[in-house]
Amino acid sequence: MPNNEFHGQLIALLPRLRVQALALTRNRAAAEDLVQDAVANALAAQDSFTPGTNFAAWMHRILRNRFISTLRKQRDTTDIEDLPAGAFAVGATHEDRLVLKELGRAVNRLPTDQREALFMVVLQGMSYEDVAAATGCAVGTAKSRVFRARRQLQAWLMGEDRVRGEASEKAESRESVRGLGENALRI
Amino acid sequence: MDNDDTSSPPSQDRAALSRHGMGADHAFDLWLQRSLHALYDRVTQEPIPAELLRLIEEDRARRKA
Numbered sequence: 001m002p003n004n005e006f007h008g009q010l011i012a013l014l015p016r017l018r019v020q021a022l023a024l025t026r027n028r029a030a031a032e033d034l035v036q037d038a039v040a041n042a043l044a045a046q047d048s049f050t051p052g053t054n055f056a057a058w059m060h061r062i063l064r065n066r067f068i069s070t071l072r073k074q075r076d077t078t079d080i081e082d083l084p085a086g087a088f089a090v091g092a093t094h095e096d097r098l099v100l101k102e103l104g105r106a107v108n109r110l111p112t113d114q115r116e117a118l119f120m121v122v123l124q125g126m127s128y129e130d131v132a133a134a135t136g137c138a139v140g141t142a143k144s145r146v147f148r149a150r151r152q153l154q155a156w157l158m159g160e161d162r163v164r165g166e167a168s169e170k171a172e173s174r175e176s177v178r179g180l181g182e183n184a185l186r187i
Numbered sequence: 188m189d190n191d192d193t194s195s196p197p198s199q200d201r202a203a204l205s206r207h208g209m210g211a212d213h214a215f216d217l218w219l220q221r222s223l224h225a226l227y228d229r230v231t232q233e234p235i236p237a238e239l240l241r242l243i244e245e246d247r248a249r250r251k252a
Contacts, residue, residue: 007247010243011240011243014235016231018230019230019231021241032236035236035239039239043246099222100225100226123227150212154215180198
């Protein structure tokens, strides 16, 4: 890929990377830092990108690996979770804002790997194949993560504690973080 | 006299309930998609920090030179 095209694609992808960083960190300031670090890594590694392959998947892998690396360094720090800006939309009715805030909190409760896959499919419009390529898992696993995220959100918003038959939320969260680490990919 | 059949719906009823459940899931998924966009699309519309763009443009210029 000519350099101009690489940089142009990177700039065009930035809005999506910011949303994906928010999916991983749940915190606006941490998401901005993560994107900045991932862009620096991508610029340093641009010669390793193979022209003609999926640039978005390559870039999402860098973002993800950077997040995992940061997570390992900051394992003991306390997260401060932000609700997305849309939960405070001026134009929405009071009831809509309440529902969106509840959804925002529920989304933040999801295991990281499920929230990540859900955002990629629902917000970014990525295929399951691209999600699998970006997160280093099988296509079936990507589908399963999105399915479980949807049903878990549905259960929580309907007032159920968890989807019947699922493992405990804490166990899932531990598995989720462990899974992220195991799926870190080399670029 | 007790009838075991009353404790579980007949197969056609179970199929209908299953369809109803799938319909509810589909409706929720549509609502979820709209709501997630309402929550997060604003992030994609915010201006990119100048520092980030400068980082990329400087690298582009350096590689061109």
